[in-house]
Amino acid sequence: MDLYTTINTASTVFANNILSKPEFFIGILVFIGYLLLGKPIYDAFGGFIKAAVGMMIWNVGAGGLVSTFRPILAGLNERFHLNAAVIDPYFGLNAASEAIKMIGMSLSWTMISLMVGFGWNILLVLLRRYTKLRTLFLTGHIMIQQATTCTWILFFAIPELRNFTGALWIGLLVGTYWAVFSNLTVEATEELTDNSGFAIGHQQMFWVWLTSKIAPKLGDPNKSVENVRMPKWLSMFNDNVISTGTLMLLFFGVIMAILGEPYMRGLDKVGFPAALAFPTYILGKSLSFAVYLFILISGVRMFVAELTESFRGISEKILPGALPAVDCAATYGFSSPNTVLFGFLFGCIGQFIAIAGLFIFKAPIMIITGFVPVFFDNATVAVFANKFGGVRAASILPFCTGIVQVLGGGFAAWYFELYKFGGWHGNIDWDTLWPVIGVIMKNFSTPGLILVIVLMLVIPQLQYRRSANKENYFKVEGSEF
Amino acid sequence: MIKVVAACGNGMGSSQIIKMKIAKVFKKLGIDASIDHMSVGEAKSAASGYDVVFCGASLVDNFSVKNNRTKIVGLVNLLSEAEIEAKIIENNIK
Numbered sequence: 001m002d003l004y005t006t007i008n009t010a011s012t013v014f015a016n017n018i019l020s021k022p023e024f025f026i027g028i029l030v031f032i033g034y035l036l037l038g039k040p041i042y043d044a045f046g047g048f049i050k051a052a053v054g055m056m057i058w059n060v061g062a063g064g065l066v067s068t069f070r071p072i073l074a075g076l077n078e079r080f081h082l083n084a085a086v087i088d089p090y091f092g093l094n095a096a097s098e099a100i101k102m103i104g105m106s107l108s109w110t111m112i113s114l115m116v117g118f119g120w121n122i123l124l125v126l127l128r129r130y131t132k133l134r135t136l137f138l139t140g141h142i143m144i145q146q147a148t149t150c151t152w153i154l155f156f157a158i159p160e161l162r163n164f165t166g167a168l169w170i171g172l173l174v175g176t177y178w179a180v181f182s183n184l185t186v187e188a189t190e191e192l193t194d195n196s197g198f199a200i201g202h203q204q205m206f207w208v209w210l211t212s213k214i215a216p217k218l219g220d221p222n223k224s225v226e227n228v229r230m231p232k233w234l235s236m237f238n239d240n241v242i243s244t245g246t247l248m249l250l251f252f253g254v255i256m257a258i259l260g261e262p263y264m265r266g267l268d269k270v271g272f273p274a275a276l277a278f279p280t281y282i283l284g285k286s287l288s289f290a291v292y293l294f295i296l297i298s299g300v301r302m303f304v305a306e307l308t309e310s311f312r313g314i315s316e317k318i319l320p321g322a323l324p325a326v327d328c329a330a331t332y333g334f335s336s337p338n339t340v341l342f343g344f345l346f347g348c349i350g351q352f353i354a355i356a357g358l359f360i361f362k363a364p365i366m367i368i369t370g371f372v373p374v375f376f377d378n379a380t381v382a383v384f385a386n387k388f389g390g391v392r393a394a395s396i397l398p399f400c401t402g403i404v405q406v407l408g409g410g411f412a413a414w415y416f417e418l419y420k421f422g423g424w425h426g427n428i429d430w431d432t433l434w435p436v437i438g439v440i441m442k443n444f445s446t447p448g449l450i451l452v453i454v455l456m457l458v459i460p461q462l463q464y465r466r467s468a469n470k471e472n473y474f475k476v477e478g479s480e481f
Numbered sequence: 482m483i484k485v486v487a488a489c490g491n492g493m494g495s496s497q498i499i500k501m502k503i504a505k506v507f508k509k510l511g512i513d514a515s516i517d518h519m520s521v522g523e524a525k526s527a528a529s530g531y532d533v534v535f536c537g538a539s540l541v542d543n544f545s546v547k548n549n550r551t552k553i554v555g556l557v558n559l560l561s562e563a564e565i566e567a568k569i570i571e572n573n574i575k
Contacts, residue, residue, distance in 0.1 A: 061525070141496050235543070240520050241520070297491070300493070304493065308497055312501065326560070328494075330494075330537075335539070336539070337538075346548065376490065
């Protein structure tokens with residue numbers, strides 16, 4: 001066997017056994033990461049196992065979601081010519097990864113993009129004198145979700161890039177978004193948290209910036225939500241199991257009731273035996289969504305914990321003192337517990353009205369409220385709105401955000417064809433900014449992609465130019481530049 | 482060895498941050514601890530099996546553990562090692 005054949009065989013074996021099996025690919029990445037960090041080999045081995053098992057648990061949850069969803073999606077389509085999508089990042093993750101598999105690619109490509117994006121973010125901050133970027137995006141589970149959705153957007157928009165070059169481009173695109181938009185939240189977050197030394201690295205960074213600009217025009221920051229009395233039962237929705245279960249029961253209960261008992265019996269012969277009453281069937285079926293969602297989430301949590309640990313280790317070595325961009329919930333301690341529920345409540349109202357609107361105006365797509373965007377986006381918007389515009393801003397802005405989440409999410413699910421898999425990412429940046437990016441790339445192909453990256457990189461330049469105190473631009477509490 | 486859990490809304494982001502920060506502070510104080518992280522929904526039912534629950538200040542009210550073992554600690558700044566250290570000492574955790 002000559003050298004060429006050997007290399008060729010080896011790469012085929014790699015492609016079939018590692019690249020097409022993302023659970024092992026990510027396991028190996030974690031393993032190598034731990035060794036590079038100087039951890040003992042047994043720690044690296046443990047990391048490999050936990051990352052691989054976590055991803056395999058995710059697959060179990062995803063499989064359950066797909067099979068529970070299939071008859072309902074089919075029923076809606078057949079009876080009412082309606083397509084339905086849950087706007088939630090985990091449903092979106094599920095839909096995007098199914099779509100990626102459908103075109104014969106695997107999530108290993110996304111993992112490559114994730115690494116490239118992370119590295120690109122580090123590089124952009126290392127070159128901060130030129131790029132004016134200060135923040136490192138470190139929220140592992142968000143990076144996975146965003147890299148996956150971004151992979152699908154790019155593979156969908158530019159089919160020629162469904163290859164290794166494409167994976168690199170996805171990394172540059174999503175990494176630029178991480179660096180630029182987390183950097184955009186620095187000033188507002190510093191003001192909210194009294195210089196606590198972090199920025200937002202999540203799903204509503206563009207929207208946080210926008211909120212901090214609009215809120216002062218809407219109300220008086222001294223009239224805070226803190227003084228509003230909220231009904232006590234609302235706080236039960238802090239519990240994600242209760243919230244998700246309730247939302248699923250509400251939406252899928254109504255959908256199944258509309259589809260009707262005889263129809264559901266015909267669709268789901270195995271799951272709906274003659275002895276089972278319709279209400280019991282609805283209860284069981286609706287809550288199964290919550291069950292599989294939690295299986296999926298616990299799998300993601302397991303391998304993300306390993307990944308985040310490596311990311312933090314690597315970043316502390318290469319880039320000590322960078323301002324960390326973290327989960328939006330880190331801001332909730334700087335407002336009253338009221339504010340979080342306030343945002344959730346007004347966001348819900350906005351979403352429900354918009355969903356009713358889609359229905360009344362016979363839109364081809366039906367949106368189902370998912371817990372994560374309606375709770376975390378709107379709570380975050382409320383926290384920032386309350387800080388800069390008081391109770392008035394904290395009610396108007398989450399309400400509007402709820403409406404935009406449904407309309408933007410509906411457009412995105414339809415445009416990117418993820419309604420076929422019943423889900424869209426759904427967080428507010430992914431209902432506004434990313435559909436625009438996707439449309440640009442779909443129409444202008446690779447030049448459009450390059451244009452988007454360049455335009456994003458211009459933002460911190462403007463931000464720096466407009467900052468009142470240029471000397472202190474890099475001297476943010478928590479960073480050691 | 483004490484058993485500690487870090488909790489947040491979905492058990493993904495913030496609880497992971499808290500976990501990494503408290504691990505660092507416990508190490509500094511020489512306290513031997515095993516730390517898990519999960520969502521508030523899960524932690525509510527699991528709390529009584531732990532010595533300490535760390536969560537964001539706004540989530541403290543979700544917990545009502547009636548035993549002599551479990552302490553609930555709410556944090557304002559999840560990233561502040563100084564705050565975590567002060568609260569560990571204040572609550573006499575060791």
